[in-house]
Each structure stands twice: as structure tokens, then as C-alpha cells.
Amino acid sequence: MPGSPLPTSSTVPPEGRSAAAPSGHGRSGPRTGPVLATASLCQLLVALDASIVNIALPSMGDSLGFADGALPWVVNAYALAFGGLLLLGGRVADLVGHRRALLAGLALFGITSVLGGFAQTPAQLITARAGQGVAAALLAPLSLTLIMVTFAEGAARARALGVWSMVTAAGSAMGVLLGGVLTDLLDWRWVFFVNVPLVLLAGVLAVRAITTARPERTGRLDLVGAVLGTGAMCALVYGLMETDRHPWTSARTLVTLGAAVLVGIAFLVWEARFASAPIVRLGVLRARTAWTASLIVTLIGAAMLVGFYFCSLHLQNVLHYGPLAAGAAFLPFCAGVMAGSMAAGRLSTRFGARATLAGGLLLAGLGMLWFSGLGVDSGYLTAFLGPCIVTSTGVGICMVANTAMGTSGVAPHEAGLVSGLLNAGRQCGGSIGLAVLSSLAVAATRDAEHTGQQPLAALAAGYDRAFVVTAALLAVAALIAVLFVPAPAPKPSARG
Numbered sequence: 403m404p405g406s407p408l409p410t411s412s413t414v415p416p417e418g419r420s421a422a423a424p425s426g427h428g429r430s431g432p433r434t435g436p437v438l439a440t441a442s443l444c445q446l447l448v449a450l451d452a453s454i455v456n457i458a459l460p461s462m463g464d465s466l467g468f469a470d471g472a473l474p475w476v477v478n479a480y481a482l483a484f485g486g487l488l489l490l491g492g493r494v495a496d497l498v499g500h501r502r503a504l505l506a507g508l509a510l511f512g513i514t515s516v517l518g519g520f521a522q523t524p525a526q527l528i529t530a531r532a533g534q535g536v537a538a539a540l541l542a543p544l545s546l547t548l549i550m551v552t553f554a555e556g557a558a559r560a561r562a563l564g565v566w567s568m569v570t571a572a573g574s575a576m577g578v579l580l581g582g583v584l585t586d587l588l589d590w591r592w593v594f595f596v597n598v599p600l601v602l603l604a605g606v607l608a609v610r611a612i613t614t615a616r617p618e619r620t621g622r623l624d625l626v627g628a629v630l631g632t633g634a635m636c637a638l639v640y641g642l643m644e645t646d647r648h649p650w651t652s653a654r655t656l657v658t659l660g661a662a663v664l665v666g667i668a669f670l671v672w673e674a675r676f677a678s679a680p681i682v683r684l685g686v687l688r689a690r691t692a693w694t695a696s697l698i699v700t701l702i703g704a705a706m707l708v709g710f711y712f713c714s715l716h717l718q719n720v721l722h723y724g725p726l727a728a729g730a731a732f733l734p735f736c737a738g739v740m741a742g743s744m745a746a747g748r749l750s751t752r753f754g755a756r757a758t759l760a761g762g763l764l765l766a767g768l769g770m771l772w773f774s775g776l777g778v779d780s781g782y783l784t785a786f787l788g789p790c791i792v793t794s795t796g797v798g799i800c801m802v803a804n805t806a807m808g809t810s811g812v813a814p815h816e817a818g819l820v821s822g823l824l825n826a827g828r829q830c831g832g833s834i835g836l837a838v839l840s841s842l843a844v845a846a847t848r849d850a851e852h853t854g855q856q857p858l859a860a861l862a863a864g865y866d867r868a869f870v871v872t873a874a875l876l877a878v879a880a881l882i883a884v885l886f887v888p889a890p891a892p893k894p895s896a897r898g
Contacts, residue, residue, distance in 0.1 A: 485826070734790050746758060
């Protein structure tokens with residue numbers, strides 16, 4: 403049942419246990435520190451590689467001779483493989499064992515990073531990035547799964563989720579800065595080579611921290627469901643990524659997104675009616691906490707990616723910041739996420755998940771609305787720093803509170819499934835939000851140009867519209883939290 407404690411270690415199925423499973427008394431096992439370090443390093447790899455190549459793209463294009471229009475696939479190949487395989491990655495970890503799945507994912511990430519660093523042709527580089535995306539689809543849900551099965555619900559899990567959420571948000575921001583530093587001081591190939599020591603460190607920690615190498619009983623992988631689910635996710639992510647080149651009303655976009663919907667429906671029907679061992683047990687979503695958290699994280703994912711994207715564009719295209727300066731400008735964002743993540747556990751204990759989650763979402767929304775005032779003459783200290791701190795603090799609070807709420811009461815043998823759902827929701831939310839709001843921003847820029855505004859002012863007006871809509875999405879998420887997140891159980895009254 404939602405909100406019920408995790409089973410005691412004596413009732414945890416072997417396939418769900420990593421390290422030392424939490425006891426029913428709310429204590430974590432003796433290896434919680436190494437497990438958290440392993441999960442955080444895996445999540446850092448995933449977050450860094452979603453953004454670290456962006457600044458290096460021009461150097462990659464010049465070095466390898468990319469054709470016109472092919473360079474964005476260095477980014478898209480990672481996003482497509484990652485988004486398309488997330489559900490499968492979460493379920494595979496449940497079936498084969500957490501340590502085996504983690505080591506396989508780390509090995510693939512390390513190998514493809516080396517191949518990317520030594521790539522001599524565009525095809526080799528894009529293939530390596532796709533391989534990194536496959537590895538990330540295994541590591542991302544598994545990093546959250548490790549926390550779910552190692553830390554008992556309550557303050558211990560909230561603190562661990564705070565660290566995990568901080569790494570998720572800060573890693574993306576740091577990726578921009580690190581990519582610029584490595585490209586300027588060394589070579590673009592080092593944005594791949596830098597992963598190797600992180601992979602090795604995470605592998606050593608995983609061997610020491612995760613004690614069950616394989617489950618004692620294994621399930622069967624739902625191959626039909628895997629093909630249908632992966633196909634639906636890939637078609638959706640691909641269709642959304644291509645809307646910058648093909649309009650929403652074009653035949654190509656309509657066919658791709660229509661195929662995603664049809665294959666998605668086939669996937670749901672198969673999982674509900676025919677699969678003997680479904681890759682996604684739809685009954686999990688009957689729990690109010692699970693479907694509410696999945697819906698909210700989709701909106702959070704859209705807000706985070708869109709906000710980060712348009713803030714970066716404003717700094718570089720309107721205020722003329724260089725890549726390194728733009729990356730450094732986001733360091734306060736990392737600090738705000740850290741502060742919000744660390745405060746989320748205490749706030750949830752005092753005010754409950756509903757109030758904490760709604761409050762964090764509203765705070766992030768207010769920050770996004772504040773960003774909508776950015777203009778061509780906006781200074782960093784006077785107009786950017788304030789909303790950056792407010793937004794990031796709210797993001798840190800709501801990410802931790804939502805993840806803790808969504809993973810409450812989940813059976814350990816389905817931890818990977820729920821982790822995959824939450825990660826898939828965030829990834830799809832980001833893809834959908836970026837595609838839709840990019841179109842809105844372009845339309846707003848054209849409208850501003852038609853009214854006679856100067857190009858930079860019109861560009862800023864387009865970004866501002868995206869910030870306003872993003873604030874509205876976070877307000878909707880806050881409303882969902884108020885309406886559907888379970889209220890905290892009343893405390894028993896003291897008897898004299």
C-alpha cells in the first residue's frame with residue numbers, strides 16, 4: 403500500500419536486495435556510505451554527459467568534418483538511446499541483479515567513452531554517443547534503485563535522495579563549465595576521456611558496496627513488451643527532437659508522433675492483457691503516490707531542461723557571454739539546488755510531503771516568472787542571480803520531495819521499475835517541454851520583430867515567453883501536488 407514501510411530484510415526478495423537492505427526499524431545497513439557514493443557517481447556520469455559535449459560541438463565539427471545538419475546528432479544520439487531505453491534499463495536491473503547490471507552499464511559507458519575520444523569519423527563519434535546513451539539508460543534508474551533498496555523510508559532516505567537530486571541538477575550545470583574548460587585547455591576529445599576515471603572509481607565502489615552479484619531467482623524478460631516500449635519511447639523522443647527542423651504540422655512529424663502513440667497503445671494493451679511477466683506492471687500505477695510522482699516529475703523535467711536551455715541562450719545570445727562565462731554563471735544554480743535538496747528532508751518531516759512538494763514547485767515557478775523579466779540590458783547581479791537562486795532552491799526541494807513520495811512503499815523487487823518510470827517521466831518531460839516551448843519562443847520572437855523591435859530585444863521576448871509558460875507548468879504541478887499527494891497521517895495525541 404502507498405505510504406506503508408518497506409518490508410523487513412527477512413521478507414525482501416533476493417533480487418531486490420543490494421548492499422544491506424533496510425530493516426523495518428528505519429536503519430540502514432553498514433555500507434550505506436559506499437552505496438550512496440556509487441549511486442551518486444553513476445548519476446553524475448549520466449548528468450554530465452547530457453551537457454558536457456555541447457560547448458565542444460564546433461570543435462568536433464571542424465575536426466571530423468561533419469556535414470551540414472549532422473552535428474546535432476552528437477547530442478541527439480545520446481538523448482534518443484537514453485530516453486528510448488529507460489524503461490527497459492530499469493527492469494533489466496531488477497531481473498539480472500543490481501551489481502551485475504551496474505558493472506555492465508559502467509563497462510559500456512567506459513568503453514564507449516574511450517571510443518568517442520578516439521573517433522576519427524562522424525559516424526564513429528555518433529555511434530559512441532549512442533552507446534553512452536544505452537549505458538545511461540541502465541545507470542540512471544539503477545542509481546535511484548540502489549537508494550530505494552538500501553535506505554529505509556524516512557529521514558535516511560530523504561538525505562540520500564537529497565544528495566542524488568543535487569548531483570542530478572548540479573551535474574548538468576557543471577557539464578557546461580567542464581566541457582568549456584576541457585575543450586579550451588586540452589582538446590574536445592577530453593570530454594570523453596574524463597569519464598574513464600569516474601567509471602573506474604564507480605566500479606571499485608560498486609564491487610565493495612553492492613554485495614549481491616545476482617538474484618537467487620530470475621524472471622523472464624518480456625521481449626515483446628521491451629520492443630514495443632522501446633519503440634514507442636524512441637519514436638516519441640525522435641519526433642520531438644526533429645521539430646526544430648520539421649514543423650509540428652509537417653507529415654514527417656505527424657507520422658512519427660502518431661506512430662509513437664499507436665505503438666504506445668499497443669504496449670499498454672500487451673502489458674495489461676497478454677504479458678506473463680510484464681516489463682511494466684501497470685498495477686504499480688494504481689498507487690496514488692506512483693502516478694502522481696510520475697506526472698509531477700514530467701512537469702519538473704520540462705521546467706528544468708527548458709529553464710536551463712533558455713537561460714544559457716539568453717546569456718550567450720543576448721548578453722554575449724562566452725561559453726566559459728555562461729557556464730560559470732550557473733554555479734549559483736548548483737548552490738541553490740544543494741541548499742534545497744538538503745532542506746527538503748527537514749521540511750518534509752515538519753510540514754509533510756504535500757506542503758513541501760507544493761511549496762518547492764511554487765518557489766521554482768516564481769523564479770521562472772522572475773526570469774521572464776530578462777532583457778537586453780539586464781545585468782547578472784541585478785537580474786539573473788536572484789531568480790537563479792530562487793529557482794534552483796525550489797527545484798532542489800521539489801525534486802527530493804517528489805522522489806521520496808513516489809518511491810514510498812515500493813516493493814524492493816520493483817524498485818528498478820519505479821526508478822525507470824520516474825527517470826522516463828523526467829526525460830520525456832524535458833524532450834516535450836523543450837520542443838513545445840522552443841516553438842513558442844520562436845513564434846514570440848517573430849511577433850516581436852513584426853512590431854518593430856530590434857533583433858536582440860525580439861530574441862529576449864521569445865525567451866521571456868518560454869519562462870512564463872514554464873512558470874505556469876510548475877504552478878500546474880503544484881496544484882496536482884495539493885490535490886493528489888496524500889496528506890500526512892495525524893500524529894497520535896499524547897495521553898497524560
